[in-house]
Structures are given as structure tokens and as C-alpha cells.
Amino acid sequence: MEFRHKLSQKEKPLEEKGEAVLFQENLLKTMVQIENTFFELGRTSSRNCLIICDRGAMDASAFISKEKWDNIMRDNDWNNVELRDNRYHQIIHMVSAAQGAEEFYSTEDHSCRSEGVELARYLDSKAAAAWIGHPYFDVVDNSTDFEGKIRRMIGAVCQKIGLDTGDRLLKNSRKRKFLVNVPLPKSSEFPPYQDFEVIHNYLSSKPPNQVRLRKRGQKGHYSYIHTVRRQNQPGGQIIEVKTQINHRDYINLLTQKDDNHFTIFKQRRCFLVNNQYFQLDIYQEPSHPRCKGLMLLETYSTLDEKALINSLPKFLSIEKEVTGNPDYSMYNLSLREEWTTSKNFWNSSIGDVSSNEYAGAEPKVNGHRNSDCKCIKNTSDKEPPKLNGKA
Incomplete structure (x- = not known):
């Protein structure tokens, strides 16, 4: 043979x-x-x-x-x-x-x-x-x-x-967030994209600062980020300091998980449209019930209002801009308590823009x-x- x-x-x-x-x-x-x-x-x-x-x-x-x-x-x-x-x-x-x-x-x-x-x-x-x-x-x-x-x-x-570069370099750049209606379009309607499993946990911290961990990856491989969000900084700025950590440090830090918050689970879809980079966060169970069916589209842009609207993905049903709206803050979304009775609900200092179609602004965030x-x-x-x- x-x-x-x-x-x-x-x-x-x-x-x-x-x-x-x-x-x-x-x-x-x-x-x-x-x-x-x-x-x-x-x-x-x-x-x-x-x-x-x-x-x-x-x-x-x-x-x-x-x-x-x-x-x-x-x-x-x-x-x-x-x-x-x-x-x-x-x-x-x-x-x-x-x-x-x-x-x-x-x-x-x-x-x-x-x-x-x-x-x-x-x-x-x-x-x-x-x-x-x-x-x-x-x-x-x-x-x-x-x-x-x-x-x-x-x-x-x-x-x-x-x-901190102030307004010298990125004067008009800001993070924009939009509420997207369900259902999620078919994959064939998207341009080339990457999907990720994302898990967020908030850690115990001294108010008004926020500390969180992020696990993000695909096909069994992950990256880990430790974020400290420092509020009430000079000039009213909110500063985020992000540090890449390894799996061992991630597991150790998880022991400091804040019991006042649910773990947030997402599917994150990343893609390019009109030379603009977008992240579509699709909230998944077992996050808090208030997150059921929630989809949020995020991008950073220096475009003016009209140009930004024209650059948004046409295949998504965008309901409104929610930039700066505390109802769509991940920190608030993860709270175990009901918002009406919670003392931990974080209120954005810039007000609610949820009633404005494609309009709004958000505090400058350094480090992201x-x-x-x-x-x-x-x-x-x-x-x-x-x-x-x-x-």
C-alpha cells in the first residue's frame, strides 16, 4: 500500500x-x-x-x-x-x-x-x-x-x-452620539465591518470620578482597557485616562467591581462610511432591562452640522442625536437603581439634547x-x- x-x-x-x-x-x-x-x-x-x-x-x-x-x-x-x-x-x-x-x-x-x-x-x-x-x-x-x-x-x-491641547489643535472635533432604531439592517447593507464582543464593568471609585474596565475582542482573543474618568477639571473639562492592561491585571481589578452597576454587554460593529469612522454599539442581555433593543452610533468629527448629517450611514434608521443626553450615558444605563430614586444618576452639565434632531455638543474628553x-x-x-x- x-x-x-x-x-x-x-x-x-x-x-x-x-x-x-x-x-x-x-x-x-x-x-x-x-x-x-x-x-x-x-x-x-x-x-x-x-x-x-x-x-x-x-x-x-x-x-x-x-x-x-x-x-x-x-x-x-x-x-x-x-x-x-x-x-x-x-x-x-x-x-x-x-x-x-x-x-x-x-x-x-x-x-x-x-x-x-x-x-x-x-x-x-x-x-x-x-x-x-x-x-x-x-x-x-x-x-x-x-x-x-x-x-x-x-x-x-x-x-x-x-x-491637553485646548482649542489649538482640535477646536471643532467632538464626539457625537446618535440613537438608532431597531431592527438592525442585514449585514449585506453594511460596508466592510468588524464585529466585537465588548464587556464593561464599573469599579468602585470616589465620586464624581468614574473608573471602568473594558474587555473587547473577537474569536476568543481580547484586549483590556482600564479607564479613569476625571470630572470637575479646570475649565469644566472631563478628562479620560486610558491604560492598556493585560489579562491578569484585568482579573485582579474585577474584584473591585461596583455592585451598584450591572455589567454592560455589547456587540460593537466598526465600519467606515464617507471617510468617517463609526462604531455601532448594540446592547445585549444580560444588561439592565432599560438597555433592551438599544443601539447607539458614535463617531468623532470636525464636520459642521450639515456635513455631518450628510455623512451619516443612510442604511441606518437614525432617530435623533443624543450627544450629552444623560439618559444614554453608559454609566447611567448600567445603574441597578431606578433613575427616579437613584442618588448615583450622573447628570451632564450641558443639558438634555434629546429633543433636538441631529444637534448637540458634548464636553471635551481627553485621552480618547x-x-x-x-x-x-x-x-x-x-x-x-x-x-x-x-x-
Whole structure:
């Protein structure tokens, strides 16, 4: 009887993988090793370091099929959550001039640029889509001049690491939140998206500050974030300090869970529409009954009122804007007590905008903002959060 040894994927001859796939696989291995070297240098440095990568690990997925990308992940024991969400603290996609600033797009005097406008648009969209799902993904479009574009990019980085830039860099940027009517449209109506399981727990803290944990992931792989929301800051600001932690610290911090709050469970769907990055939070059981059927759409935008409305996903039935409305604050939604009798209900200082169709504003939040993708690695946090509910 003839016996033929069945080759595993790792044992298959190199030519079976194809030159393009081999190139991307080896390029990715090289990129990961170079980044690891700089990450380690930053970690051991006596000074705080901010490491900025021009491009990142997920970019290779934009240039090969999903099947071949999945094969590369399997062959090297990698997964998307580790390469995309846990490896970089922030992703910034600088939209190509070919999308929205075509008069400035040129291949002249560019030794590395040969694509025409149409191909450049296509590649730009593919590169952006590769990073959909990262928890802190900022898209900087061409709605301003180039200087404004750079200022917005710098401002996004400053906000993520908790530096207050005032109105100098992101004067018009704010978080916007919209109530979406059920039912959820069919998946086929969405552009390319990533779905995540998200679990929030509030920890015991001294009022008026809020401390919470977030577990976020897909296919059994997770990232963990510890957030301290400091209120009543100078100038009426609300400042959020977010720290990426490991699974062990997450489990330890969970012992400080605030019994006054339910755990919040969500399905989070991330996607791009009109160069605008959106997160659709679909609340799920066993959250508080007040969350049943609740869907909230969030985005960060510098667009004016009319432009923002026009940029909203047309396939979603958006009822109204609820930016700043305390009825849609996750902190309030998770309260065990009834709002009418609760002393813990958090009231936004800016009032209720629920009656205004697509109108509203929210306090500036530092530390949470989300082709040319810049991957940010912040090595300034040498230690995990102290286990007392404080950063």
C-alpha cells in the first residue's frame, strides 16, 4: 500500500503559497521584528517614549485575499486581535489627497508614487479597511487644508496620551452620539465591518470620578482597557485616562467591581462610511432591562452640522442625536437603581439634547480619539494601574 505523507500548511512547498503571499508574509515578519526592537528599547528607556510606526502589521492584509491572510495568521500562530488591537495603542489613517483633495495629488517628483488617482483611491480605501475594528482608530480626511490636517493628526495623538491641547489643535472635533432604531439592517447593507464582543464593568471609585474596565475582542482573543474618568477639571473639562492592561491585571481589578452597576454587554460593529469612522454599539442581555433593543452610533468629527448629517450611514434608521443626553450615558444605563430614586444618576452639565434632531455638543474628553496609517505605541506607562480603582 502506497503511503503518502499529507503535508501541513507549514510544510507545503514555498511555491504553492505564491510569490505575492510569500512577500507579504516575510515583509510582515521583518516589520514585526523591527517594531519589537523599538518597543523593547522604549520599554527599557529611562524616559517616556512615544513610538510612531509608518504603516503597521495589518497593512499586508489589504493586498492579499482574506483566505491567504488567514493562512498567514495560522502558519505563524498570529491573530488579528493581537496584531491590530493589542500591538498598537492608536491608529491614525491619513486619507490620501486622491480622496477629497485631488488637485493636490500628483505623481510628479514622487519617486515612490506611481498610482493614478483612481488606483490611489482604491488602495487608500483598502488600507483604511485593514484597520477597521481597532478601538482607537482616527481617520483624518481632507476637509481642511494640509496644515489643518497635520494639526488634527497631532491633536489626536495628544488626546490619546492625555495632553491637553485646548482649542489649538482640535477646536471643532467632538464626539457625537446618535440613537438608532431597531431592527438592525442585514449585514449585506453594511460596508466592510468588524464585529466585537465588548464587556464593561464599573469599579468602585470616589465620586464624581468614574473608573471602568473594558474587555473587547473577537474569536476568543481580547484586549483590556482600564479607564479613569476625571470630572470637575479646570475649565469644566472631563478628562479620560486610558491604560492598556493585560489579562491578569484585568482579573485582579474585577474584584473591585461596583455592585451598584450591572455589567454592560455589547456587540460593537466598526465600519467606515464617507471617510468617517463609526462604531455601532448594540446592547445585549444580560444588561439592565432599560438597555433592551438599544443601539447607539458614535463617531468623532470636525464636520459642521450639515456635513455631518450628510455623512451619516443612510442604511441606518437614525432617530435623533443624543450627544450629552444623560439618559444614554453608559454609566447611567448600567445603574441597578431606578433613575427616579437613584442618588448615583450622573447628570451632564450641558443639558438634555434629546429633543433636538441631529444637534448637540458634548464636553471635551481627553485621552480618547481616534493610505497613510500611523501606528502609535505609548511606552510611558511603565506599570499597570494600582489595584485601588485609581490610575
